[in-house]
Amino acid sequence: MDDMIGERKADHIEVCLKENVQSRRATTGFEDVHLVHKALPEIEREKIDISTTVFGYKFSAPLFVGAMTGGTEKATKINAAIAEAVEELHLGMGVGSQRIAIGNPKVERSFSVIREKAPTAFILANIGAPQLVGKYGVKEAKKAVEMVKADALAIHLNALQEAVQPEGDTNYSNLLQKICKIAQELDVPVIVKETGAGIAAEEATMLEAAGVAGIDVAGVGGTSWAAVEYYRAKARQDGSSQRLGETFWDWGIPTAVSLVETVKSVNLPVIASGGIRNGIDATKALALGASLASATYPFLGPATTGSEDVKKALSYLVGEVRNAMFLVGANSIQKLRKVPVVLTGKTAEWLKVRGFQPEVYARRKA
Ligand SMILES: Cc1cc2nc3c(=O)[nH]c(=O)nc-3n(C[C@H](O)[C@H](O)[C@H](O)COP(=O)(O)O)c2cc1C
Numbered sequence: 264m265d266d267m268i269g270e271r272k273a274d275h276i277e278v279c280l281k282e283n284v285q286s287r288r289a290t291t292g293f294e295d296v297h298l299v300h301k302a303l304p305e306i307e308r309e310k311i312d313i314s315t316t317v318f319g320y321k322f323s324a325p326l327f328v329g330a331m332t333g334g335t336e337k338a339t340k341i342n343a344a345i346a347e348a349v350e351e352l353h354l355g356m357g358v359g360s361q362r363i364a365i366g367n368p369k370v371e372r373s374f375s376v377i378r379e380k381a382p383t384a385f386i387l388a389n390i391g392a393p394q395l396v397g398k399y400g401v402k403e404a405k406k407a408v409e410m411v412k413a414d415a416l417a418i419h420l421n422a423l424q425e426a427v428q429p430e431g432d433t434n435y436s437n438l439l440q441k442i443c444k445i446a447q448e449l450d451v452p453v454i455v456k457e458t459g460a461g462i463a464a465e466e467a468t469m470l471e472a473a474g475v476a477g478i479d480v481a482g483v484g485g486t487s488w489a490a491v492e493y494y495r496a497k498a499r500q501d502g503s504s505q506r507l508g509e510t511f512w513d514w515g516i517p518t519a520v521s522l523v524e525t526v527k528s529v530n531l532p533v534i535a536s537g538g539i540r541n542g543i544d545a546t547k548a549l550a551l552g553a554s555l556a557s558a559t560y561p562f563l564g565p566a567t568t569g570s571e572d573v574k575k576a577l578s579y580l581v582g583e584v585r586n587a588m589f590l591v592g593a594n595s596i597q598k599l600r601k602v603p604v605v606l607t608g609k610t611a612e613w614l615k616v617r618g619f620q621p622e623v624y625a626r627r628k629a
Contacts (some may be wrong), residue, residue: 267430268363269370274336274495276341279563284490287512291333291484291538295610296547299603301491304592311588315596317532317554318415318452318477320385323353324581325549328573329481329536329559330357330389330417330456332373334364337567339373345562346380347570355385357417357456357557359409362394371410378412382610386415387454392420393432395441401448408451415452417479418442423460423514424488427507428495429552441472459486459537461516464524464617467524471529478533479557480522483515485538486560495565519551520613523606524554527619542583549584549596550604551624593629599629 278284315325332338342358349356377386388407390399395418399524408416425431433514446453454477455462455470461482462470470478493508493583516524518537525533535548536557545556558580565572593599606614607623614621 269334272332272338272359272363276332276482276563277492278491278494279560280567281484281519282490282494284486284494285560286484286487286490286538289513289515290517291482291543291544292517292610293484293538293547295606295608296519296551297605297607298543298547298550298587298591299605301592302588304589306589306592306594308585308589311585311594313585313588313596315554318385320414321513322355322385323556324584325386325555326545326580327355327387327555327557327582328357328562328577329557330359330387330419331559331563332359333361334359334370334373336373337487340377340603341541341563341566342373344566344570345374346377346384346574348577350381351574352561352581353384354577355387355414356381357387358389358411360389360391360419361410362391364410365403365406374410384487386411386413388416390416390418390434392418392426392438395445396434396436396438397432400441401445404445404449408449412453415454415455415476416445416446417456418451419456419458421458421488424458426491427489427492427504427511429501429504429521439469441477444468446474446476454479454534456534457481457490457537459483461518461521461537462525463516463521464528467525467528471531476533477531477554478525478529478581479536480518480525480533482518482521482537483513484518485540485558487512489514517610519547519610522548522551522553523614523619523621524617542580543587545580546584546587546591546599547562547604549599550591550602552600575614598629601627603627603629
């Protein structure tokens with residue numbers, strides 16, 4: 264069983280490195296989100312404070328590397344490279360699903376290496392919803408946290424991925440109840456994250472009522488798990504799974520839509536992710552009310568070549584956020600959350616028909 268999970272994890276990394284697994288027709292919606300340029304910013308770029316405190320941790324910039332991997336030798340190297348980079352930059356990272364190491368101490372180091380390399384960075388442990396529906400409970404959740412001495416635990420929702428893979432766990436019954444119990448009994452914040460299909464207002468509200476401390480929307484527009492499973496199915500000549508992956512390739516709620524729906528429905532820190540590819544995307548997300556922005560896929564390639572490359576990729580993002588904040592005249596993240604933002608096109612339409620008022624963002628005064 265563990266060997267099978269290890270093989271699948273290794274497959275995921277290889278497929279993501281070799282094939283185009285980004286969504287094709289679906290977009291994040293950030294192309295419809297416009298920050299209003301300020302010709303008179305009246306601030307000094309180098310004096311902008313881009314730090315922020317979320318979940319009790321002070322991030323030097325409102326960014327972290329999303330959950331990716333663990334369980335294999337290659338994953339150990341990837342995790343170590345990301346950990347070294349986020350430690351140096353005072354940022355954070357998510358670890359990949361820890362299922363493979365819970366009950367198998369032999370592969371724990373592929374995760375614990377993260378805390379060794381990043382003694383003070385923000386570390387987010389990770390377990391999956393399907394395991395919670397199955398045998399996992401508070402004990403396993405605590406074990407995941409302990410393994411990386413995590414600052415918080417993420418429970419990932421991946422119904423799309425499970426639904427397009429033949430070995431998928433497609434029982435999602437009574438999950439909310441389990442999430443509620445774990446949120447109550449853990450002494451670190453519990454965050455619920457999607458994995459590229461987004462979270463709608465209704466689910467966000469239910470998750471808040473269940474007691475979670477934060478929501479990572481991970482909408483569509485970036486990495487597509489249906490695409491990853493499409494390539495895995497193709498390699499083993501499994502025509503029906505290949506078709507399923509292709510059909511659902513672009514399934515989900517665009518990240519910008521999911522973000523606004525969630526921000527406007529709950530009173531919790533919301534993380535924007537899913538297709539965040541540069542500092543302008545991240546700045547738009549923060550202006551729409553995200554507390555942090557996160558990206559995963561953009562760090563995979565750099566992580567295979569070492570921490571310097573991860574650091575470089577992160578530094579570009581940080582610099583771009585600072586630049587965009589300068590150009591909208593926001594000298595702090597708090598101010599950024601008040602600048603006017605214009606929503607147009609499909610994103611504005613979607614929000615309007617769902618009962619949200621995109622024009623409210625356009626009329627704000629910083
Ligand atoms: C190679 C790879 C492995 C991933 N593994 C996990 C995982 O184990 N747990 C999880 O919660 N999300 C996992 N994700 C999903 C990401 O955390 C993220 O939600 C998704 O990739 C969307 O962000 P992106 O478009 O920036 O890649 C993985 C993503 C990639 C690219």
